Amino acid sequence: MTGYIAMNRFKVALGQEREFEDVWKNRDSSLSAVPGFVEFRLLRGKSFAEEGYTLFSSHTLWASEEDFLNWTKSENFRQAHKNAGDHRSLYVGPPQFEGFRVVEGA
Template sequence: MFVAMNRFKVFKENAAAFEAMWLARNSTLHQMPGFMTFQLLKGPDDAEPQLYSSYTLWARKADFEAWTQSAQFRAAHDRAEKRAPLSVGQPQFEGFDVLQTLSAPLAAREAAE
């Protein structure tokens, strides 16, 4: 498996708009072979600037790389380039090969929801 993350540093005054943009977007990730899950992560509220990270889990690194070459990727990022910037600079990409996975039993995960 492969984890792809982008770290964003967002101006405090833009945090609500940044979150709204992500939560309202029409994602096509589910259309991509090998896509497993996505999460938008928010860092501590006392951070300045506010920290966020997008987290995607892929079956294989090659699946993630195919996404970055896809029409869906270009469309998603074309929309982003047409908006006024909400963050400090460009996001910082980090990619990781998964070496180990541990999961709670299903009953424990369901109880936490």
């Protein structure tokens, strides 16, 4: 199996989880129309009360790293992220990007 996984980790302020989820559910990313896009998942992790956040991750699977990079340079990408700065109050710090080439998978 080949492919590329692009992930962003978000520390979402406690009490803001539903609003964060709604922002993602209601945005028009047009990912399904992007060449090389395979699937998207928004993942909700553990809450860290002492640090004031719940961990989330966006997870996209691409046919190749090149497809992902092409998307980041596209108008679709700009449109999908045009309002990202409007929701800074939801976060505890900036998102952290992680990219992985698939080595093995089913």
